[in-house]
Amino acid sequence: MKLLIKNMVCDRCVRVVREDLENIGLKVAKTELGYVELAEQASSIQFQAIKDTLQNSGFELITDHRLAIVEQVKLLIINEVYELNTNKSSSQNFSDFLVKRLGYDYSFISSLFSNIEKTTIEKYFIVQKIERTKELLFNGELRLSEIAWKLNYSSVAHLSNQFKQLVGITPSEFKKIEHKKRHSIDQLQNDVNSI
Known part of the structure; x- marks a missing residue:
């Protein structure tokens, strides 16, 4: 039985969901971002327990x-x-x-x-790319030109313009800030609405 789960967007989320479902006695065959595959079909009682358990951990079982x-x-x-x-x-x-x-x-x-x-899908995609840019800048392993290439930007200028529009500062200024503000992937909805 395959379940689609909202807000399960990082490795930590995958681990938490797997542990939560195993703690209520379910055998999990596979987990990946957004999905859990149970080894067996869940009964209606188990299905309700799944929904409740996920909700308690900040996730949501998607049935629509x-x-x-x-x-x-x-x-x-x-x-x-x-x-x-x-x-x-x-x-x-x-x-x-x-x-x-x-x-x-x-x-x-x-x-x-x-x-x-x-x-829009495009704006959601941009927010994710900018957050990934922030992560790569924070790690300091890649130059901005390498980040632009890695994230399929047509140029460094295009990446820099989108970055400044969303973050309010240039990537270079961002790199200089001591305490970089990053959001987890599942908390980016506010950023999406600011584009």
């Missing part, structure tokens, strides 16, 4: 098909940005990638995402 599609889009974006997903070819644009992975027309996916999230 429309919400499931939106959550899948978010997870694909996160995978693309943070895991440097190599499943799509460099010549394929992200909208085509979403259509292929989800099996729906892009206008439907885009409209559904905008209606539910109150932002």
